[in-house]
Amino acid sequence: MNKKQIVKYLLFVFILAYAIEIPVSFIALKNQNNIGTSVFQIAMMVVMFTPFFGALFAKGNFKGISFIPKFKKVWFLIPLCFFGPAIFATLGAALFYIIYPDMFDLTGSYMQSTLPEGTNIIDVLEAAGLSYKIYIVIVILQSITYAPLLNMFVALGEEVGWRGFLYPELNKSMGKVPTWLLGGLIWGAFHYPIIIIAGYEYGFDYFGYPVVGLIVFTVFTITLGLIHEIVYDKTKCIWYPALLHGAVNASSFGALFYSVLNPERAGKLTIMGPFFNGIVAGLPLFILAIVLGAVVLIKKSKKAETLNDNQD
Numbered sequence: 001m002n003k004k005q006i007v008k009y010l011l012f013v014f015i016l017a018y019a020i021e022i023p024v025s026f027i028a029l030k031n032q033n034n035i036g037t038s039v040f041q042i043a044m045m046v047v048m049f050t051p052f053f054g055a056l057f058a059k060g061n062f063k064g065i066s067f068i069p070k071f072k073k074v075w076f077l078i079p080l081c082f083f084g085p086a087i088f089a090t091l092g093a094a095l096f097y098i099i100y101p102d103m104f105d106l107t108g109s110y111m112q113s114t115l116p117e118g119t120n121i122i123d124v125l126e127a128a129g130l131s132y133k134i135y136i137v138i139v140i141l142q143s144i145t146y147a148p149l150l151n152m153f154v155a156l157g158e159e160v161g162w163r164g165f166l167y168p169e170l171n172k173s174m175g176k177v178p179t180w181l182l183g184g185l186i187w188g189a190f191h192y193p194i195i196i197i198a199g200y201e202y203g204f205d206y207f208g209y210p211v212v213g214l215i216v217f218t219v220f221t222i223t224l225g226l227i228h229e230i231v232y233d234k235t236k237c238i239w240y241p242a243l244l245h246g247a248v249n250a251s252s253f254g255a256l257f258y259s260v261l262n263p264e265r266a267g268k269l270t271i272m273g274p275f276f277n278g279i280v281a282g283l284p285l286f287i288l289a290i291v292l293g294a295v296v297l298i299k300k301s302k303k304a305e306t307l308n309d310n311q312d
Contacts, residue, residue, distance in 0.1 A: 005058050006169055008057065008058045009058035009166065012050075013053075013161065013190070018193055020043050021043070021047060024039055024040050024043035025040070025193055025197035025200075026197060027039050028040035028198045029198055045154050049154075049157030050157070051161020051165075052157040053161075055161045055165040060164075061165075062160075065238050066236050067237075069237060070236065074237075074240070081241075082148055082247055083247070084244070085247040085248040086247065086250075088276055088284050089276050089281075092274070092281030092283065093275070095280055095284065096254070096273030096278065096281040097257065099272075099280055100272070103258060103266070104257055104259065105257055105261065106132065106136075106257065107132070107261075108122060108256075109260045110255055110256060111132075111256065139253050142250070143250040144250075147247075149243070151245070151246030151247070155243075155246045155249065158245065159241045159245055162183065162186075162187055163238065164232075167225070167229050167232070176293075180222060180229065183225050184218065184225035185218055185221075187221040187224075188214070188217050188218030188222070189218070192214055195213050195214060196214070202217075202270045204267070205268050205270075207268065217277060219286070220276075223282070223289040224248065227244070227292060228241040228245065251276075254273070254274040254275055254276075257274065258274050
């Protein structure tokens with residue numbers, strides 16, 4: 001592991017990412033309308049490429065990163081990366097709504113809360129010839145068809161930097177578990193300004209703001225980072241974790257059922273779900289990561305034992 005190279009990489013990534021995240025977070029906070037949201041979303045797409053440019057700046061070894069799609073012996077990971085996030089997002093949302101049944105809503109209150117004041121979601125949908133239930137079906141179909149593919153190209157910027165450069169470098173001297181923990185912590189910290197300033201993912205009203213939000217989101221990135229790293233290690237092709245990342249970003253449809261009719265209660269429960277970066281909704285994904293991590297470590301241990309036996 002080249003420590004100087006990693007420090008150089010991290011300084012570049014965090015300085016540039018924070019220089020973008022901090023001002024656009026204040027813009028989004030002061031302009032809570034379509035303009036503020038649009039500026040924030042565009043800026044976040046730009047930020048997702050900072051790990052890629054950081055790897056270039058640090059003169060990372062790109063020879064080990066394959067951009068050529070591979071299918072032999074790993075083709076089954078394509079549907080898993082494509083549909084897996086939607087499945088676990090659904091499981092997590094279902095668990096959340098089972099525990100908090102009063103938060104399940106089919107009136108569109110969540111969507112209504114994202115629109116400018118004076119705009120009615122039902123009127124907007126009816127003008128387009130849609131009902132809210134049909135709209136939900138359309139969004140879900142988008143999230144499991146073309147949305148992961150579109151998001152994949154933006155997610156590639158992060159995946160080249162995290163999984164293509166950082167994780168392999170950490171793995172050289174730290175081993176799997178420390179790499180998963182430290183790599184996930186770094187990935188989580190990459191988002192800290194927007195969580196603190198703009199209320200990214202959880203808002204501002206949950207218990208223990210912002211510390212609890214930072215911790216929960218970091219657990220989420222450690223969990224996802226572990227899964228992404230396993231996928232990349234298995235395929236040796238950066239498109240696979242990029243597809244997985246894109247599918248994760250497309251799987252936020254659980255929030256469409258979220259009730260914000262009681263603003264105080266809704267604000268406090270965002271830290272729990274319904275998206276799977278919450279404490280409750282994230283449990284199925286967390287369990288999956290634990291199982292996959294254990295399988296990888298067991299296989300690695302058995303392989304090491306076999307090598308030792310052969311040497312003896």
